Amino acid sequence: MVRPVSQTANPSADAAAMLRRLGFAILFFAVPLAALFTRRALVVMAPLAVILLVLASVLDGSARHAREKTLALATSTGGIAGLVLLLWAALSLVWTPFLPEASERLFNIAGMILMGLGGYLAVPERMRAANLYLLPVGVGLAAVLSIPLALQGSSRFDPEGLSLERGMLMLALLVWPALAWLHSRSRNLEAVALALAVAVAALLTREGMPLYGLAAGAIVFVLTAASPRLGPRLTGLVMAGLLLLAPLLPFLLKPLATGLLGAKAPVTVSLDIWRQIVLNEPLRLLTGHGLETALRGRYFGLIPHKAPSTLLFEIWYELGVVGAVAGSLLLYRAVVGIQSHRPTVAPGIMAAFACAYALGCLGIGTTQVWWFAALVVLVLIFVAIERGQFRTTRPKAILRKKF
Numbered sequence: 001m002v003r004p005v006s007q008t009a010n011p012s013a014d015a016a017a018m019l020r021r022l023g024f025a026i027l028f029f030a031v032p033l034a035a036l037f038t039r040r041a042l043v044v045m046a047p048l049a050v051i052l053l054v055l056a057s058v059l060d061g062s063a064r065h066a067r068e069k070t071l072a073l074a075t076s077t078g079g080i081a082g083l084v085l086l087l088w089a090a091l092s093l094v095w096t097p098f099l100p101e102a103s104e105r106l107f108n109i110a111g112m113i114l115m116g117l118g119g120y121l122a123v124p125e126r127m128r129a130a131n132l133y134l135l136p137v138g139v140g141l142a143a144v145l146s147i148p149l150a151l152q153g154s155s156r157f158d159p160e161g162l163s164l165e166r167g168m169l170m171l172a173l174l175v176w177p178a179l180a181w182l183h184s185r186s187r188n189l190e191a192v193a194l195a196l197a198v199a200v201a202a203l204l205t206r207e208g209m210p211l212y213g214l215a216a217g218a219i220v221f222v223l224t225a226a227s228p229r230l231g232p233r234l235t236g237l238v239m240a241g242l243l244l245l246a247p248l249l250p251f252l253l254k255p256l257a258t259g260l261l262g263a264k265a266p267v268t269v270s271l272d273i274w275r276q277i278v279l280n281e282p283l284r285l286l287t288g289h290g291l292e293t294a295l296r297g298r299y300f301g302l303i304p305h306k307a308p309s310t311l312l313f314e315i316w317y318e319l320g321v322v323g324a325v326a327g328s329l330l331l332y333r334a335v336v337g338i339q340s341h342r343p344t345v346a347p348g349i350m351a352a353f354a355c356a357y358a359l360g361c362l363g364i365g366t367t368q369v370w371w372f373a374a375l376v377v378l379v380l381i382f383v384a385i386e387r388g389q390f391r392t393t394r395p396k397a398i399l400r401k402k403f
Contacts, residue, residue, distance in 0.1 A: 012059045012060060013059070013060050015056075015059055016055075016056040016057070016059035016060035017056070017060075019052045019053075019055050019056040019059070020052070020053060020056035020057075020124070020131075021131065022052055023049045023050070023051075023052030023053040023056065024049070024053075024131040024132075024134060024384070025131075025134055026045050026048060026049040026052070027045075027046070027049040027053075027377060027380065027381065028131070028132070028134040028135040028138050028381065029134045029135070029137060029138035030045055030138070031045050031046065031049075031138070031170070031174075031377060032138045032139050032141075032142040032167075032170060032171060032174055033138060033141060033142045033145070035142075035163070035166060035167035035170045035171075036142055036145060036146055036149060036163060036164060036167035036168075037163055037167075038163055039163045039166055039370070040370075042166075042170065042370050042373050042374060042377070043369055043370050043373055046115070046373045046376060046377050047115055047373075049119075050115050050118055050119040050122070050380070053118075053119055053122035053123065054118050054119070054121075054122045056122065057121070057122040057124070066121045069120075069121060070117065070121070073117075076333070077329070077333045078329070078330050078333035078334050078337065081326045081327075081329040081330040081333065082326075082330050084322075084326040085319075085323060085326040085327055085330060086109070086110070086113070088319055088322045088323055088326065089106055089109070089291050089318075089319060089323065090106055092287075092288060092290040092291045092318065092319060092323075093106065093290065093291060094290075095287065095289070095290045096289065096290025096291050096292060096293055096318075097289075097290065097293065097296075097297075097300075097302070098290070098291075098292045098293060098296045101292045101296055102290060102291035102292035102293075105291060105292050105367060106291060108369050108372065109372060112369070112372040112373060112375075112376050115373075115376055116376040116379060116380065119376070119380040119383075120379070120380065120383055123380065123383050123384050123387060124387065125387055126387060126388075127384050127385070127387045127388035128388070129185070129388060131384075132181050132384060132385060132388045133181075135174070135177060135178045135181060135381060136178040136179075136181060136182050136190065136191075136194055139171060139174050139175055139178040139194065139198070140178075140193075140194050140197060142167065142171055143171055143175075143194070143197035143198045143200075143201045144197060146164065146167060146168060146171065146201040146205075147197075147200060147201050147204060149164050150164065150168075150201055150204035150205045150206070151204060164205070165205065165206070165207050165209075165210075166370065168201060168202055168205045168207075168210040169209065169210055169213070169359065169364065169374075170374055171198050171201065171202070171210070172198070172202060172210040172213040172214050172217070172355055172359070173213075173352060173355055173356060173374060173378050174377075174378070174381070175194065175195065175198045175214070176217055176221070176348045176349075176351045176352035176355065177348055177349075177352060177378065177381045177382050177385055178191075178194060179191045179194060179195060179348055179351075180344070180345045180347070180348025180349065180382070180385055181348075181385050181388070182194065183344055183347075183348070184342070184344040184345055184385070184388075184389055198214070199211075199214060202214055209359060209362055209363075209364065212358060212359075212362055213355040213356075213358050213359045213362075214355065215358075216354045216355055216357075216358035217351035217352065217354050217355035217358075218351065219354070220235050220347075220350050220351050220353070220354035221347045221348065221350065221351035221354075222347075223235070223350075224338075224346055224347040224350040224351070225347040228339065228343055228346060229339060231347075231350060232335050232336050232338045232339050232346070232350055233336060233339075235335055235350060235353070235354060236331065236332040236334075236335035236336045237332070239331045239332070239335060239353075239354075239357050240328040240329070240331045240332040240335075241328075242312060242361070243311075243312055243315065243324055243327055243328045243331065244324055244325065244328040246312035246313065246315075246316050246324065247278050247285060247316055249271075249274075249312065250271040250272070250274040250275035250278065251275060251278075253271055254268065254271040254272055254275060257271055266306065269306050270306055270307065270308045271308070273303070273304050273306060273307045273308070274307065274308050274313055277303065277307070277317070284317075284320065285316065285320055285321055286320050286321055286322075287320045287322075288316065288317060288318045288319040288320030288322075288323060289302075289317055289318055290318060291318055291319070292318070292367070293317065293318055294307075294309075294313065294314040294317045294318050294367075295314075295367055303317075308363070309363040309365075310360065310361050310362065310363050311357075311360035311361055312361055314367070315327055331357075334353070335350070335353055338350055338353075341386060342386070342389050344389070345382070345385060345386055345389065348382075348385075349382055352378055352382070356375060356378070
């Protein structure tokens with residue numbers, strides 16, 4: 001006797017669940033581990049994970065109200081500032097001396113934005129806790145593996161140690177959403193152990209940048225946890241203010257750097273070059289030199305090779321005051337908007353913001369594709385964590401004695 005096929009079976013839903021599980025496994029577990037061993041892991045795995053999530057949402061129809069969500073993002077204050085920044089970067093192609101390279105960079109930025117939007121719309125409204133627990137497991141395992149790699153300085157997969165450095169930068173970013181998830185589940189002991197493991201790995205890394213990023217994130221984490229309203233506003237003002245007033249920094253910091261580090265220290269020389277650029281071309285502060293000129297200009301003698309490589313210098317040098325104002329407004333609105341998130345998650349989001357911003361100000365290659373992909377992954381992970389906070393507390397049963 002042949003049993004009838006169950007009417008409740010849904011092959012599309014089963015396939016969507018499998019694709020979604022695989023996508024989150026890549027995003028949460030595979031990315032932190034693979035970044036330690038290959039430099040291209042993030043650029044390949046992040047789009048693959050988003051594609052799987054989008055396919056899953058199409059199969060089970062979970063991506064509802066996509067047009068409304070996209071319109072709400074685009075018409076918000078931060079969204080408008082981001083669109084202005086993107087359009088101004090596109091307009092700067094008219095006067096950039098490196099049109100092919102700048103066009104490729106703009107294409108990569110637009111592609112990463114579309115990837116992030118697709119992932120945002122594909123993340124289900126209710127995340128399963130089993131998927132989200134993959135994140136602290138992946139970050140913790142990567143931190144443990146990175147300690148012996150940092151001690152020996154390199155691996156046979158990466159003789160120059162570049163993948164290890166990039167992997168540690170990824171860990172410095174991803175540890176904050178992992179801590180936020182564990183804290184929201186009241187697993188504070190595991191969160192402390194994870195934070196210590198990542199801190200030890202960062203301390204042993206040859207480059208100090210991951211440790212500086214972690215320190216900036218920790219300060220903002222404590223500030224936001226102590227004052228959920230003041231923390232985001234103060235941090236947003238500092239971030240936006242630094243970007244908006246960046247051309248004044250070389251004039252203010254050069255005497256201090258000279259007194260503390262000496263006139264020939266790399267930081268002092270870099271600040272002096274920035275100061276001379278501002279004095280020699282003040283009108284260029286209005287329009288900037290065009291996209292990709294801060295990086296390519298070093299190799300073609302347009303700017304000295306020892307010019308600053310920080311986010312603050314590059315935005316002003318390439319996009320001028322319009323790019324700086326739009327970027328400052330986007331930063332401030334994004335940071336202040338964190339106040340609307342749950343108190344258990346908001347400190348982790350703020351810490352990740354501060355960590356990423358500090359790394360950009362310290363000279364990480366913010367123009368590289370892997371950095372944009374890392375930021376997209378970070379945002380998608382926090383979106384998933386926020387949508388996993390639907391658990392309610394059940395009332396305790398009260399046993400009454402019968403007399």
